[in-house]
Amino acid sequence: MNEKILEKLSILADAAKYDVSCASSGTSRPAVKGGIGTTTGWGICHSFTPDGRCISLFKILLTNHCIYDCAYCTNRRSNDVKRTAFTPRELAELTIAFYQRNYIEGLFLSSGVIRNPDYTMEQMLRVVKLLRDEYRFNGYIHMKAIPGASDELIAQAGRYADRMSVNLEIPSEENLKLLAPEKSYSEVFAPMRFIQQGMLESAEERKKFRSAPRFVPAGQSTQLIIGATPDSDRQILTLASALYRRPSFKRVYYSGYIPVNRGDSRLPALAAPPLVRENRLYQADWLMRFYAFNASEIVNETHPDLDLDVDPKMGWALRHPEFFPVDVNTAPYEMILRVPGIGVKSAKLIVVSRRYGRLSIPQLKKIGVVMKRAQYFIVNRELPMQTVNELTPQYVRRQVTQKQKNRAAALLQYPIEWGE
Amino acid sequence: MVLFLYDKTFEGLLSCIFFAYAQKRFPDMILSATDQQPLFADERYVVDTDKEKASRVWSSLEKKLSKIARKMMMSVWISGLPETEMLLFRYIRKNLDHPQGVELNFGDADVLRVKEIAQQISREAHRIVQFVRFQETADGIWFAPIAPRYNMLPVVVNHFRSRYATQPWILYDTTRNRGLYWDTHTVEEVSFSPADLAELRLGKLEGEKQSDDEQLFQQIWREYFRSITIRERLNLKLQQQHMPKKYWKYLTELQQ
Numbered sequence: 001m002n003e004k005i006l007e008k009l010s011i012l013a014d015a016a017k018y019d020v021s022c023a024s025s026g027t028s029r030p031a032v033k034g035g036i037g038t039t040t041g042w043g044i045c046h047s048f049t050p051d052g053r054c055i056s057l058f059k060i061l062l063t064n065h066c067i068y069d070c071a072y073c074t075n076r077r078s079n080d081v082k083r084t085a086f087t088p089r090e091l092a093e094l095t096i097a098f099y100q101r102n103y104i105e106g107l108f109l110s111s112g113v114i115r116n117p118d119y120t121m122e123q124m125l126r127v128v129k130l131l132r133d134e135y136r137f138n139g140y141i142h143m144k145a146i147p148g149a150s151d152e153l154i155a156q157a158g159r160y161a162d163r164m165s166v167n168l169e170i171p172s173e174e175n176l177k178l179l180a181p182e183k184s185y186s187e188v189f190a191p192m193r194f195i196q197q198g199m200l201e202s203a204e205e206r207k208k209f210r211s212a213p214r215f216v217p218a219g220q221s222t223q224l225i226i227g228a229t230p231d232s233d234r235q236i237l238t239l240a241s242a243l244y245r246r247p248s249f250k251r252v253y254y255s256g257y258i259p260v261n262r263g264d265s266r267l268p269a270l271a272a273p274p275l276v277r278e279n280r281l282y283q284a285d286w287l288m289r290f291y292a293f294n295a296s297e298i299v300n301e302t303h304p305d306l307d308l309d310v311d312p313k314m315g316w317a318l319r320h321p322e323f324f325p326v327d328v329n330t331a332p333y334e335m336i337l338r339v340p341g342i343g344v345k346s347a348k349l350i351v352v353s354r355r356y357g358r359l360s361i362p363q364l365k366k367i368g369v370v371m372k373r374a375q376y377f378i379v380n381r382e383l384p385m386q387t388v389n390e391l392t393p394q395y396v397r398r399q400v401t402q403k404q405k406n407r408a409a410a411l412l413q414y415p416i417e418w419g420e
Numbered sequence: 421m422v423l424f425l426y427d428k429t430f431e432g433l434l435s436c437i438f439f440a441y442a443q444k445r446f447p448d449m450i451l452s453a454t455d456q457q458p459l460f461a462d463e464r465y466v467v468d469t470d471k472e473k474a475s476r477v478w479s480s481l482e483k484k485l486s487k488i489a490r491k492m493m494m495s496v497w498i499s500g501l502p503e504t505e506m507l508l509f510r511y512i513r514k515n516l517d518h519p520q521g522v523e524l525n526f527g528d529a530d531v532l533r534v535k536e537i538a539q540q541i542s543r544e545a546h547r548i549v550q551f552v553r554f555q556e557t558a559d560g561i562w563f564a565p566i567a568p569r570y571n572m573l574p575v576v577v578n579h580f581r582s583r584y585a586t587q588p589w590i591l592y593d594t595t596r597n598r599g600l601y602w603d604t605h606t607v608e609e610v611s612f613s614p615a616d617l618a619e620l621r622l623g624k625l626e627g628e629k630q631s632d633d634e635q636l637f638q639q640i641w642r643e644y645f646r647s648i649t650i651r652e653r654l655n656l657k658l659q660q661q662h663m664p665k666k667y668w669k670y671l672t673e674l675q676q
Contacts, residue, residue: 003636006643013647031582038583045662046550047673050651052658060649097637100562100587101554103672258652273652349526363527379610 026218106140341374
């Protein structure tokens, strides 16, 4: 290792930072004899950058050389930026050195496309093979599958990686064609399908032979850039929900568009990245994954975009006052989960605790219910009849938005990865 | 007021439970002999620790409480908070008195409090696991200072032992002046002299104490931390929320 590494690292980390995925969850693997590292099942973040995002994995590009010219990408061919590349050995050594110091939970390896997809994928494979076979690295590895790479290379990668991802980037095919003329949905979906197939086959094998090799045990993920194209939240969430229906899919990430390439007429001129919208999309994503909401309940023909002033669960509740009020002492778990101000944890606590006796408002507060939002949607003996039905949705909306506007900054949060 | 005095061991506390039921005297305060005692105590009892009686209390708890609930009780115990004894006493008593136990009654203030303290401990354990930074010393031992609020070494030792099985390391709690040393075979306790400790409080090994590459890798890591930040999204409040300032002292990426 020497000082030249510093410059390479600074260029290639800088170019990798727009990929928002950081999760290291989904595989649990004990130590192996003579090897270094474990994976824990839930994600461990190791640091948080001044933008508030977590560093869990050593997220890095093998190279920022690229044969493609995608409008939204900082590494596109036509950009005049400094180019460099790591050798597989350098990258493996850096990963181990960082891991030994407990800086990271593993490696997230991505790359610009050099020469052709197969060549790029081969170079990336060399890094992870060095890590696993030579350095006996047993920590987390997330790898990008390069669209267009051969099935055989993807299959090899899948045996070394914990998670693989292919980024869709643009939520509709027509806009992808516009911004990335050299890419297509079919090219992105092909490796996605192949990874899924590999996972299902490996699961089958492992039923018969416990020692059968694992294939991408932590599943796959993808990223969508938000706000670079006029695609609606309805298009985005419908796409995400279709992806979540695939058995291998663990996460969809939403990345608020940051204008890295100014002056391209195909892209909007934004004053600031759409952070509130991005946050609302993550909230909607949580509703689909943990609260049993359908995409069509969150956004539909009449409401194609998420309300930026209220969270999507509140938005749904205000559009559906007929479901409320909910009696916290008798209603089923699924209904309690739909009350604004009650999260998964407090809903569970309510359901187990009410068997011992009725829960009062102070008790609900202590359990973690946010009464500022929940009060309009629940009944309990002690509550006055001031629910959303008497007060009207319009009135409740005014009440909750007034309080929220002052705290707009607090909304700009990334979901935390652990505890999934 | 009824006052119990005990020896500050967990078995001693369980003995207090046994004593209370046997004598039908329930304490308002449980203290150790060395604690400052209140001036007005109507009744004072010195409860001797009895392993046999303590294990009888524990086994009746095992019948009623899930493993998770018992683990939460142990978290409260290692928290060392001033409320520990009375909270655990009330918690155990409520569970013994109720036919099925009350561990899921989170409407009860004590049950909820036990869960809250257990959560604080597990949160801190999580933060230690995240924010420990090893430095390589000249003699090949990986050294990491920590300064947690609670005594976390026994809670996190297994994580580091399995993760870094092949590298010898020292995890050192600079607040309690006590550390664990893993020589790749066994873990043993170590503690440094006051002079060494004074130096450790800075958190950085200096000069010939570090390995040849250590400075360079720390510099590379700081450069990575800087490069991966997106300036258009600065949100220092969120950063601090996830990574409280009290942990910054020993974080390589935030040192200069």
